[in-house]
Amino acid sequence: MKKVKVYIATSLDGWIADKEGKIEWLTGFPNPEGTDYGYSEFLATIDTTLIGNSTYKDILILSEEFPYPDKTNYVFTRNPSLQDTKYVQFVHTPAAEFVRELKQGAGADIWLVGGGLLNGSLLEAGLIDEMIIHVMPVILGDGIPLFGGVNVNIAFELLRHKVYSSGVLELHYKKIGQQV
């Protein structure tokens, strides 16, 4: 079965973006070693991405070209008029239902790119298998939470961790008792 994985960075107080949804605090963080924080290694384990429509719009603003051209990319939206592009297919059905079916298919794993609302709905449905979180040594005080609009109590297992010289902490969690 295909796994759904979160791969994301958060501030050390748990925000994935500042209050205005901006990520300059993240993209501007010093990276003297030029590490990609395991990104290309991670990307090789997945063949599909799941993207909320707000995050998709942010990606189009941030990137000149769509960054995952060789993956199957699903963008979740309630707007029925959006047309598929060369790279992405729009999904108008409930995300949890769609992803539950998707996981039954063959192939590599699935990257839940985000944002918070999509993450929240899949977490609540018990569909998130692994999380690779990069905790940046920065306090924001307020912002967009990792999971939006849910209220749960789900235990994960810390599989491994890595500390970069910049103080960035890479945490790899696996869901305990995944039953989907």
Next chain:
Amino acid sequence: MKKVKVYIATSLDGWIADKEGKIEWLTGFPNPEGTDYGYSEFLATIDTTLIGNSTYKDILILSEEFPYPDKTNYVFTRNPSLQDTKYVQFVHTPAAEFVRELKQGAGADIWLVGGGLLNGSLLEAGLIDEMIIHVMPVILGDGIPLFGGVNVNIAFELLRHKVYSSGVLELHYKKIGQQV
């Protein structure tokens, strides 16, 4: 100069309590080794606590006896009618101003017990020197944030970290460029 230290546990998505302010997810977390997560060692480094009035009320509910009888304990409140007790002194002046003076005094360090609003006001004023955060391998989705009501971008340095067999992660951060 006395340092102000945060010593607190958060869920892995950054909440210090659930949406109703409850911490059963934390106090009920399995602890087969019976570790105190460095608590008594930490307590020996401080002689003063700073407590917001809501947190103080929670402490009185959770503990039969006030848990820091041998420390100097300040409780911050806007209610001028509260009377000092055997263990705590109420502070009615702005927290940042009070703590800035307190740090000039002699003695051991200061524990910023919390909660979120007091943490936020002292963070914003640049008065937090160190943070010892225990990241529990639990997702809550929503709750009370570590710092309340602020919007900042402050870099910290990861001094050291420790992983417990339960998957709890102890992170020790120091403020970069503390100038107070």
